[in-house]
Amino acid sequence: MIGFRAILMRDLRLALRQGMDSALVVMFFVIAVVLFPLGVGPEANILARIAPGVLWVAALLSVLLSLERLFHADFEDGSLELLALSPPALEIVVLAKVLAHWLVTGLPLIVAAPVLAVLLNMPADGFGLLLLALLLGTPTLSLIGAVGAALILGSRRGGVLLALLVLPLFIPVLIFGVGAVEAAIGGFPARAPLLLLGAIFAGALALCPWGAAAGLRQALE
Amino acid sequence: MDRFEGTSLDCLRSTRAVFRGLDFTLQAGGALVLVGPNGSGKSSLLRLMSGLLPQAAGRLAWNGTDIAEDPDAHRGRLRYLGHLDAVKPALTAAENLAFWAGLMGSDPDTAVTPALDALGIGHLADLPARFLSAGQKRRLNLARLALAPAALWLLDEPATALDAETTDRLRTLIQKHRDAGGMAVISTHSDLGLSGAATLDLAQFAARGGELNQDTAA
Numbered sequence: 347m348i349g350f351r352a353i354l355m356r357d358l359r360l361a362l363r364q365g366m367d368s369a370l371v372v373m374f375f376v377i378a379v380v381l382f383p384l385g386v387g388p389e390a391n392i393l394a395r396i397a398p399g400v401l402w403v404a405a406l407l408s409v410l411l412s413l414e415r416l417f418h419a420d421f422e423d424g425s426l427e428l429l430a431l432s433p434p435a436l437e438i439v440v441l442a443k444v445l446a447h448w449l450v451t452g453l454p455l456i457v458a459a460p461v462l463a464v465l466l467n468m469p470a471d472g473f474g475l476l477l478l479a480l481l482l483g484t485p486t487l488s489l490i491g492a493v494g495a496a497l498i499l500g501s502r503r504g505g506v507l508l509a510l511l512v513l514p515l516f517i518p519v520l521i522f523g524v525g526a527v528e529a530a531i532g533g534f535p536a537r538a539p540l541l542l543l544g545a546i547f548a549g550a551l552a553l554c555p556w557g558a559a560a561g562l563r564q565a566l567e
Numbered sequence: 568m569d570r571f572e573g574t575s576l577d578c579l580r581s582t583r584a585v586f587r588g589l590d591f592t593l594q595a596g597g598a599l600v601l602v603g604p605n606g607s608g609k610s611s612l613l614r615l616m617s618g619l620l621p622q623a624a625g626r627l628a629w630n631g632t633d634i635a636e637d638p639d640a641h642r643g644r645l646r647y648l649g650h651l652d653a654v655k656p657a658l659t660a661a662e663n664l665a666f667w668a669g670l671m672g673s674d675p676d677t678a679v680t681p682a683l684d685a686l687g688i689g690h691l692a693d694l695p696a697r698f699l700s701a702g703q704k705r706r707l708n709l710a711r712l713a714l715a716p717a718a719l720w721l722l723d724e725p726a727t728a729l730d731a732e733t734t735d736r737l738r739t740l741i742q743k744h745r746d747a748g749g750m751a752v753i754s755t756h757s758d759l760g761l762s763g764a765a766t767l768d769l770a771q772f773a774a775r776g777g778e779l780n781q782d783t784a785a
Contacts, residue, residue, distance in 0.1 A: 348672055349670050352666055352669035353670070356655075359658065360658070423654065423655070424650070427619060427647070428667070431618070431619065431642050432642065434670065567619065567621070
């Protein structure tokens with residue numbers, strides 16, 4: 347656990363010093379969402395209808411954008427092989443880096459989402475559920491993305507490959523994330539999609555660190 | 568007495584055999600200098616010894632126990648120094664080192680300053696690492712070795728980009744490590760002048776056939 351803290355603090359400090367990563371992800375999120383009223387037209391009822399889906403898709407793409415860098419910097423400067431040879435297990439290293447990634451990218455998205463929901467005229471009933479669903483869903487995206495980010499290390503055109511690998515795996519999170527918000531807006535109980543989101547998160551938390559660590563070992567051979 | 572040995576090791580990079588049938592034995596306090604032309608597998612052997620790269624055939628054992636049986640214990644007793652310096656430009660020299668100290672479980676407050684001084688870069692402690700020269704980054708990487716004792720040092724061309732004075736400091740560092748019962752495996756092209764070090768010339772284990780047989784590769 348000492349190692350977990352050391353890696354988490356280092357990654358947060360690096361993100362803070364280099365600053366832009368987090369801001370870029372949120373700016374991409376905002377711009378991607380703002381494009382929809384421009385493309386679909388300003389009719390309030392249409393925007394309200396598509397708001398949950400638009401917010402989730404934009405959040406998915408924003409997370410995807412930041413994933414490529416998750417292990418890449420450490421891989422390029424040789425830190426990753428030293429991390430793989432240091433006392434903490436590689437799975438713990440992965441978990442610490444994923445938590446840092448979520449704090450730096452997932453959390454700012456959750457903060458920005460309600461503002462954008464207002465912009466899209468989303469009914470007020472859905473706001474609480476939107477936050478809750480994002481809170482359960484975005485860590486899952488970081489975890490699943492970590493497996494993809496580990497697999498593309500050392501390959502050319504990694505970014506495109508990452509999108510192809512990871513986006514299909516994001517689909518369940520998208521479906522149940524949007525489902526929870528729409529259920530709340532329509533006045534139905536949102537318990538089932540939320541439980542499913544929680545289950546996917548629990549499954550990802552248990553499996554993805556192992557998958558990502560195996561990918562990293564492969565990349566370091 | 569600790570003992571690290573490898574028996575009939577084969578190394579394979581994709582389908583190309585780098586070396587085959589390599590043996591070595593290292594006792595506590597011993598040093599093994601790896602020499603050989605470029606591409607003879609010095610770095611590959613060090614990665615094999617670290618456990619990063621699995622051997623195609625043969626056995627690596629620490630006190631008679633295969634290192635693959637307990638990779639956690641093996642990671643805990645080794646320090647690896649590769650070609651890359653693993654220095655984060657956005658952190659200061661001291662912060663870079665404090666991170667590795669924390670990871671090894673030693674106290675960053677007490678371990679960092681002596682380690683920086685051991686490599687003669689104590690005055691650079693608060694400088695962001697992006698302002699360091701190649702040699703100073705190398706020294707910062709070498710300072711990791713001085714953070715906490717470890718049984719086995721695997722150093723891949725540690726003297727690259729170092730001036731004569733720092734090479735002396737490195738020699739002293741390695742000597743102190745060996746006096747305390749540690750082992751060191753060092754790949755090098757220049758003679759570091761280590762006393763009582765065994766030399767392993769990888770050219771003599773070069774795989775002549777090129778491709779390994781299917782049964783030895785399995």
